[in-house]
Amino acid sequence: MTDTSATDYRFPHPHILGIEGFSAQDITHLLDLADKYVDQNRRFDKKTDEMHGMTVINLFFENSTRTRTSFELAAKRLGADTINMSVESSSIKKGETLIDTAMTLNAMHPDVLVVRHSESGATKLLSEKVNCAVINAGDGSHEHPTQALLDALTIRRRKGRLNNMTVAICGDVAHSRVARSNIHLLHTMGARVRLVAPPTLLPAAADRLGVEVFTDMREGLKDCDIVMMLRLQMERMQGSFVPSTREYFRFFGLDREKLAFAKADALVMHPGPMNRGVEIDSDLADDIDRSVIREQVEMGVAVRMACVDILTRAKREEQA
């Protein structure tokens, strides 16, 4: 683990819109910072006043309870004021709502906007319209950078490193922003990334993303250190992308028999919410020896604290 805090390194990005374009140093710096927040979050007094007087707005155009809560808690523990805005996206044309809402919120002088939207590139578009830092909390099928960071933190704390880890990302890679961010992050940090999915759920030209591609779970999981399962959306199960739920579970769902092909100490991860019995065996998901799914949630708060902290640091130093 390289300690970046002692150097004169400065985080070079005004926003966190995606992992693509982040250097290994950027990622390491965020993870080191998040590590400290894990300790803080385990104390009785979890709150500091580092961000006293600053405002974080969670702007969610797509429903999410866990991610929004995680961001809210992160900002609160740093002493910032937070508000949550859930924009009903069904009734109004989504794009108009996006820009109009962004301009309105911008006028209220937030310091950080946390944005989730169902369209790829929406957070990037929004970041061009506002004067504050923007964190992408998931945009369409593009990126979900804080999820990749919390996954990386979980792996690093359990395994001590990221480089030379073999990570299998399994399931609906084609539509997954979690997968994209994880591919970029793990690739940048020197891990070996495998994608395991039926061809209908693999992105186009997947082999050009710096990964190995498998369509057989047993081959894909062989000697893996980490098995990362992805959520399969209900509407994609009934004959459109895969023939049926039970066929999917039979060939691509994670159970003990398939997991046996991975290393004996391989960890099982899932970004949640899980479809028990579809992509993962329910019993396995709850096995505290193998599954780190709940730990991922804990790391989520710490990583989001690091992100909010790093993006507002320059502003705070200027003030001080």
Next chain:
Amino acid sequence: MSEGRIAYLNARLLDPASGLDATGAVLVEDGKIADFGPGLFKGGAPSVSRVIDCQGNCLSPGFIDMRVLVPEPGEEHKETFDSASEAALAGGITAYVCLPNTEPAIDNVAGVQYVARRARDLKRAKAYCYGAITKGLEGKELTELGLLHEAGALAFTDGDKAVANAKVMHRALSYSKAFDLLVVQHPAEPDLVGSGVMNKGELSSRLGLGGIPPEAEVMMIERDLRLVEMTGARYHVAHVSTKMAVDVIREAKRKGLKVTCDTAPHYFALNETSVGDYRTFAKVSPPLRDEFDRRAIVEGLADGTIDLIASDHIPHDQDSKRLPFALAEFGIIGMETLLALTLELYHNGHLSLLDAIAKITQKPAHVLRMGGGRLKRGEAADLTIFDPDRPGTIREDGFRSKSNNSPYDGRPIQGRVMATIVDGRMLFKDEGF
């Protein structure tokens, strides 16, 4: 309305149809080309009412743009015939052909007559139109192809919609054969296009955007070519964007099928990397392809497989483009950048100057069987004067079009339209001319 006898002197005459490329003069009388050639007026000063010194600039037949959307009626805030005409003239275009994708669609005689009347009243660039192949562009029932043609529809297309049903397309081609009409297809297999918004490949995977595979284009062309073989109809493929399509059309031509095709400047001047960072101004249908395809388009233009270049001018306002990528409209404006981008093929050594100009003059006139596109005595004096070398920069705030959805803002270019003449009247003049 004419301005009597006008002499254009000291011009580099370019006529792709006859291969003429020489310094000379043109005499325009009563709005028509009375005479032209290198030897004209060599005997002494002409007796004319006006003399225009072309200062050594090129003088060619007026440009013909066979693919323009003027969303009037329907979306007049994006473009009207008034603004489209000015954009055309600034681009050296003396005649343009409008797509039927208006609201309502041009699927009846009144629609065709509306375009003709607007153009006649404006007396600016000449506007023609396509008739829809199917009623309401729904791909189900044929329009009155014969009556629409009689009313002035130059050819038939459902515009930016493919005629997907094989039976409907077969009937359209078969029926068109009786009237010797040209059927123009937007080649895209709709189910393969699906909700795709850009070229399918590594970049679409990285951006998390739905991809449109190149196969969607070639599959539709291959199917249609079978129908063309069955019917013997005249068939034209609009905006070819892939190597696979170029190869298939090259082979069909070799077999002697009556097939022609065009491409738009963005398919040889740009590739898919232009949509990186979700730039919606580069969102277009068919989508910008990869570099491999772009090069094949250049080759297709060079070897004549791709007959001509159309601007594929699709105007959109900010509200239609300042959106998340998947929600933004498809389309690029192109009339005012047509010459400069076409000339890139000449400056980069892919086409001779005459061959490049043929793609926007003689060739579209030939495919559409319309007048113009050549220097010929007795023809309407639709002429464009341009400097093929003058350097400049494309500026989105300099467009005469009502919309400015151009991905070329800031692009350095060579070549500038100096003057545009329609029926002998100089309707556009650059300040530098």
